[in-house]
Amino acid sequence: MAYKYPSEKIFVEALKAKFAGLDLSEQKVRYVRAGYVQNARKREFQAAGERVAAQRGMQQYDVNIHCGGMTLGQRQLVPYKISTTPDIVEGDDLHYVNNPAMQQMWDDIKRTIIVGMDLAHETLEKRLGKEVTPESIAGYMEAVNHTMPGAAIVQEHMVETHPGLVDDCYVKLFTGDDELADEIDSQYVININDLFDKEGQADQIKAAMGKTTWQAVHIPTIVVRCCDGGNTSRWSAMQIGMSFIAAYNMCAGEAAVADLAFAAKHAAAVQMAEMLPARRARSPNEPGGLSFGYCADMCQTQRIAPDDPVRCTLEVVATGTMLYDQIWLGSYMSGGVGFTQYATAAYTNDVLDDFTYYGYDYALNKFGDDGSAPNDLATATDLATEVTLNAMECYEDYPTLLEDHFGGSQRAGVMAAASACTTGIATGNAQVALSAWYMSMYLHKEGWGRLGFFGYDLQDQCGATNVCSYQGDEGCCLELRGANYPNYAMNVGHQGEYAGITQSAHSGNHDAYCCNPLIKVCFADPALVFDFSHTRKEYARGAMRTFRPAGERSLVIPAGI
Amino acid sequence: MAYTPQYYPGASHVAVNRRKHMSGDIEKLRTVSDDDLVAALGHRAPGADYPSIHPPLKEMGEPDCPVRQMVEPTPGAAAGDRVRYSQFTDSMYSAPSIPYFRSYYAAINFRGVDPGTLSGRQIVEARERDMEEQCKATIESEMTCPALAGLRGCTVHGHSLRLAEDGLMFDMLQRTHMEGGNVIEDKDQVGVPIDRKVNLGKPMSDAEAKKRTTIYRTDGVKYRDEPEVLDHVHLVHHRRTMYGYRPETAAETAPGVGPVTYHTV
Numbered sequence: 001m002a003y004k005y006p007s008e009k010i011f012v013e014a015l016k017a018k019f020a021g022l023d024l025s026e027q028k029v030r031y032v033r034a035g036y037v038q039n040a041r042k043r044e045f046q047a048a049g050e051r052v053a054a055q056r057g058m059q060q061y062d063v064n065i066h067c068g069g070m071t072l073g074q075r076q077l078v079p080y081k082i083s084t085t086p087d088i089v090e091g092d093d094l095h096y097v098n099n100p101a102m103q104q105m106w107d108d109i110k111r112t113i114i115v116g117m118d119l120a121h122e123t124l125e126k127r128l129g130k131e132v133t134p135e136s137i138a139g140y141m142e143a144v145n146h147t148m149p150g151a152a153i154v155q156e157h158m159v160e161t162h163p164g165l166v167d168d169c170y171v172k173l174f175t176g177d178d179e180l181a182d183e184i185d186s187q188y189v190i191n192i193n194d195l196f197d198k199e200g201q202a203d204q205i206k207a208a209m210g211k212t213t214w215q216a217v218h219i220p221t222i223v224v225r226c227c228d229g230g231n232t233s234r235w236s237a238m239q240i241g242m243s244f245i246a247a248y249n250m251c252a253g254e255a256a257v258a259d260l261a262f263a264a265k266h267a268a269a270v271q272m273a274e275m276l277p278a279r280r281a282r283s284p285n286e287p288g289g290l291s292f293g294y295c296a297d298m299c300q301t302q303r304i305a306p307d308d309p310v311r312c313t314l315e316v317v318a319t320g321t322m323l324y325d326q327i328w329l330g331s332y333m334s335g336g337v338g339f340t341q342y343a344t345a346a347y348t349n350d351v352l353d354d355f356t357y358y359g360y361d362y363a364l365n366k367f368g369d370d371g372s373a374p375n376d377l378a379t380a381t382d383l384a385t386e387v388t389l390n391a392m393e394c395y396e397d398y399p400t401l402l403e404d405h406f407g408g409s410q411r412a413g414v415m416a417a418a419s420a421c422t423t424g425i426a427t428g429n430a431q432v433a434l435s436a437w438y439m440s441m442y443l444h445k446e447g448w449g450r451l452g453f454f455g456y457d458l459q460d461q462c463g464a465t466n467v468c469s470y471q472g473d474e475g476c477c478l479e480l481r482g483a484n485y486p487n488y489a490m491n492v493g494h495q496g497e498y499a500g501i502t503q504s505a506h507s508g509n510h511d512a513y514c515c516n517p518l519i520k521v522c523f524a525d526p527a528l529v530f531d532f533s534h535t536r537k538e539y540a541r542g543a544m545r546t547f548r549p550a551g552e553r554s555l556v557i558p559a560g561i
Numbered sequence: 562m563a564y565t566p567q568y569y570p571g572a573s574h575v576a577v578n579r580r581k582h583m584s585g586d587i588e589k590l591r592t593v594s595d596d597d598l599v600a601a602l603g604h605r606a607p608g609a610d611y612p613s614i615h616p617p618l619k620e621m622g623e624p625d626c627p628v629r630q631m632v633e634p635t636p637g638a639a640a641g642d643r644v645r646y647s648q649f650t651d652s653m654y655s656a657p658s659i660p661y662f663r664s665y666y667a668a669i670n671f672r673g674v675d676p677g678t679l680s681g682r683q684i685v686e687a688r689e690r691d692m693e694e695q696c697k698a699t700i701e702s703e704m705t706c707p708a709l710a711g712l713r714g715c716t717v718h719g720h721s722l723r724l725a726e727d728g729l730m731f732d733m734l735q736r737t738h739m740e741g742g743n744v745i746e747d748k749d750q751v752g753v754p755i756d757r758k759v760n761l762g763k764p765m766s767d768a769e770a771k772k773r774t775t776i777y778r779t780d781g782v783k784y785r786d787e788p789e790v791l792d793h794v795h796l797v798h799h800r801r802t803m804y805g806y807r808p809e810t811a812a813e814t815a816p817g818v819g820p821v822t823y824h825t826v
Contacts, residue, residue: 027654029723031731067716067734067752074733075722377802381795389785395653396779399723402653406718408680435802442794447777447784449579449659450680457678464798465805475805 005361010354014081015400017088018349024400031075036063039077041090078404080348082540083318084311093543094348095340096326100549101542104221105319105530106327107551109272109298110285111224113232114518116268117173117213120244123259130248134183137173140247141188144171148239149220153246166220168529168550174216174521176209190216195524199306201512208517214270215240216522221529221551230283233271237264270518272298276484287328288489293479293515295320295499298523300533302507309370309425309507310356316503317417318347318535320496324483329492342493345410347536351401352414354394359387359422371428371508380432384419384439391415392447409452409493412460416440417497424504430478431467433501438464455491463487478502479515570789573782578775582662585670587702591762598697601712601759603749604645604689611689613641635673637688647696648684648750649710650717652730655774655781656709657765662775666704671695681717700761703773707744708764711737714750728764737761 015024022029036042042063049061063071081088096102117137124130147153149169150161174190175181181189196202217236224232241261245252263269273289276282282289301315321343330339346352363383367373373383395402395411405411419440424433441460445451451460466475466487473486479502481488483495506514513520523532529550531538541547569580581587596607605612615621618639623629651658658666660683664676667685674695675686685695699705700712708729713719719731727739734752737744746759765773777784784790803811 027723028726028728030726070734070752075731377799381798385791385795392784393779399654402721403723406681406721408721411680435798438801439795439798442798443791445661446790446794448653449661449775450678453679454677462801464801467802468806 011350014349018078019400027399033074035073036071041092083350085540087540089543094344099542101538101547104549107221108530110229111219113217113236114270115215119263119268138185143247144243153242164555169220172216175213176206177211190525204512205517228283229285232285240264288483291482292499292502296503296514297519304533312507313421313500313504315535317500320499321346324495325492355391355418356421363426373426375427375429375432380435383423384436387419388440388443412452413493420501421504425508428509430505435467459487570793571787575782583665597759600755611642614643615641635691637691642688645689646686650682650713650720652709655770657773658704659775681720706765707761712750
C-alpha cells in the first residue's frame with residue numbers, strides 16, 4: 001500500500017475538539033475547578049440519582065460523596081473522540097453498562113457456536129440410510145430456524161418463547177462447496193464468495209475449509225443474559241437434535257439421535273472460547289477462554305478494507321480491549337469501573353492510530369512492502385525503538401495529549417501496541433511483533449523512569465523470555481495465546497492489544513484469516529446485531545444512544561418505565 | 562554497611578543525576594522539622610509515641626535463628642513499630658526524581674524498606690520510624706522540588722497533567738498552595754486538613770529543575786540523544802529474549818558484544 005504519514009499529527013484534531021480554544025503545546029493552564037456541573041452527563045447522573053433515591057426512599061448516587069465533597073471536575077472533564085470516526089462522546093458512555101453496542105458485541109460472541117453438519121449427515125446416510133440432499137438440508141434449515149429461538153417441533157403441548165423476544169436468534173449455513181451453497185435457499189446461507197471478494201480471500205478460506213459444511217448458530221441474546229456461555233452449546237444442540245428428528249422423520253428415541261447430539265455438543269462443535277480451569281471456574285464461551293486469534297478473526301475489517309492494515313489491526317484492538325479489559329478483567333475478574341479508562345485509550349482520540357500510522361510509514365520506507373521485513377530481533381528493535389521514541393516525544397510535545405492519557409498504563413499499552421502492530425504489519429510475524437511490544441516497554445520504563453501499574457513489572461519485564469520459547473505453559477504462538485495465558489491472566493491494558501498484534505501480522509501478510517476460517521466466516525454475517533466490521537463506529541452508536549440491541553424485554557413488562 | 566555505588570549508562574547530566582540518586586549522593590536543599598513531617602504524613606499526631614504492633618524484639622525472646630543472628634533489626638523493627646507508608650508523586654514536567662529512581666534510592670540506601678513503583682506514584686512502606694527517616698532524607702534533598710513533587714497518598718494523576726499557572730503540579734485535593742513564594746502544605750497525604758502550615762520552601766526554577774531532573778524530555782535532554790542508555794535497553798531485551806530461547810547464544814550474539822551490532826535509529 002502506498003501510504004504517507006500526514007504533515008500534522010493525526011491526534012491533533014481530537015485534541016482541538018477536546019481542549020477547544022487552548023494551546024495544545026502549553027505546559028501550564030488555569031484550573032477553574034468547575035466541578036461536575038461542567039459536564040452534561042454528570043448532571044444527568046446526579047439528577048437520576050436524586051430521582052432513584054426519592055422513588056425508593058434510600059440514598060443512591062450522589063456526586064458530592066466523591067472524595068469527601070471534592071466532586072469530579074476539579075479539572076476539565078473532556079469528551080472522547082472515537083478513533084477514525086467524527087463522533088465525540090462522553091467518557092461515561094464508553095462504560096459497557098451505559099453502552100448497548102458494547103454489550104451486544106459480547107452477547108453476539110457469547111451466544112454463538114459453530115456446528116459441523118458433515119458428521120450428522122454421515123450418521124443419517126451411513127447409519128440410517130437416509131438421503132441427504134440440498135432439498136433436505138433446506139428443510140432442516142427451516143426446522144432449525146423455527147425451533148432454535150425456543151419453539152416446539154416434535155412434541156405437543158409444549159411451552160415456547162415469544163418470537164418477538166428472541167428475534168435475533170437464527171442459524172445459517174456456510175460451506176466450502178460452491179455447488180452446494182448455490183443450491184440452498186439464499187436466506188439460510190452465509191455467502192463466502194460475496195463477503196470475501198477482495199484479494200482472493202474467498203479462495204483462501206474455501207481452500208482451508210475444504211468442502212465441509214457448517215452451521216453458524218446464534219441463540220437468543222436474552223438466553224445468554226440469563227445463563228453463562230456454556231449454555232450456548234447445550235441450547236443449540238438440543239434444538240439441532242430436535243430439528244434433525246423433524247426434518248428427517250426420525251424416531252425421537254432411536255439411538256442415532258445420541259450420535260447427532262454428541263456431534264452437536266462435542267464432536268462437531270466449535271466453541272468461541274475454551275473452558276477455563278477450575279480456579280477461574282468459567283464455562284466455554286466466556287471471555288477468559290477466548291484466544292487472541294479467534295478474537296482477531298471475529299473482527300471483520302480485514303475482509304472489507306485489506307488495503308489498510310493499520311485500520312484492520314486497530315479495529316481488533318478496539319474489539320479486544322473492550323471485551324478483555326472492560327468486561328473480562330474489569331468485571332468478571334475484578335469489579336469496579338476503572339478498567340474502562342485503560343481500554344478507551346486504545347480506541348479514542350486517534351492516538352494509537354497516529355503512533356501506528358507513523359510506524360507504518362517508517363517501516364514502508366525502510367523495509368518496503370507489508371510483510372517483507374526480516375523476521376528477527378533486529379527488526380523488532382529498530383521498529384519498536386523508533387515508534388516508542390516518537391510516541392514519547394508526542395506526549396512531551398503535546399501536554400494535552402499527556403493529560404489525555406493521564407495514567408502510565410494507558411501510555412504503556414498504546415506505545416507498545418503501536419510498536420508491535422507496526423512490526424507485525426512489517427514482518428507478517430506475530431512473534432516478532434510481540435518482541436517489539438516488550439522492547440517498547442523496556443524503552444518506556446527506562447526513559448521516563450516509570451511504566452504502568454504493578455502488573456507491568458510482572459509480565460512486561462519477564463515476557464520477552466517466552467517470545468521465542470514454546471515450552472509448555474510458558475510460550476505459544478500468539479494466535480493461540482489468550483486471556484488465560486499464564487502471564488497475561490491478571491493484567492489490564494494488554495490482552496486486547498495482543499489480539500490486535502495477532503491481526504497485524506496477518507494484515508501484513510494480507511491473509512483472509514488469522515487463526516480459524518470458520519470463525520472468520522461466521523462473524524462476516526451481516527445479519528448479526530453487532531457489525532463486527534466497524535467496531536469503533538458501533539461503539540460510537542452505542543455511546544450516542546442510536547444503537548438498538550437485542551434481548552430487550554419491553555414486550556413482556558409494563559410500559560412507561 | 563559497606564556500599565558500592567551502582568553504575569548507570571549515559572553521559573548527559575540526566576544520566577549523572579540518575580547515578581547520584583542510585584548511590585544516595587544527593588544534596589540537601591531544605592530542612593523540614595520532624596513534627597512538620599509527621600503532620601504531613603498524617604499517620605500520627607506530632608509528638609505522639611509510635612504505635613506498636615508487637616513488643617520490642619529484645620523483650621520477645623526470639624527463637625534461635627541464624628538469620629536473626631546475621632541481620633541487625635532496623636530501629637523500627639526493634640521497637641515493634643507498625644508498618645506505614647510515604648508516597649511521592651513526581652510531575653512529568655522535569656521533576657527532579659522519577660518513580661523507579663526513588664525506588665532504587667530507597668532500596669539501595671536504606672534497610673527494611675519496601676518500595677513500590679507505578680507510573681504516577683512511588684510508595685515506600687517500612688516500620689514507621691524507618692519510613693520517616695527515609696522520607697525525611699528524600700523530601701529535604703534535591704530529589705524533591707516542592708512544586709513539582711509531593712507527598713500524595715491518593716489521586717496522583719497530577720503527575721501527567723499540565724502545571725497550574727503558579728507552577729504547582731495539579732492536585733485535585735489541593736494539599737499545597739503558594740504563599741509568600743514558598744510552597745505550603747496544609748493537608749496530609751490523603752487530603753485531610755492538618756492544624757499547621759508546613760513550609761516546604763521555594764520551588765525550583767525551571768532551569769534548576771531541568772538541571773536536577775532525571776527524566777529525558779524533548780525540552781531537556783532528549784532520550785534519542787542518549788545512545789548508551791538505548792543500547793543498554795536493547796541489550797537487556799536481547800538477553801532476556803535469548804536466555805529464554807537459546808541461553809547458550811545470548812551472550813555471544815548480544816548487540817555490541819557479538820556479531821550483531823545494533824545502530825540506534
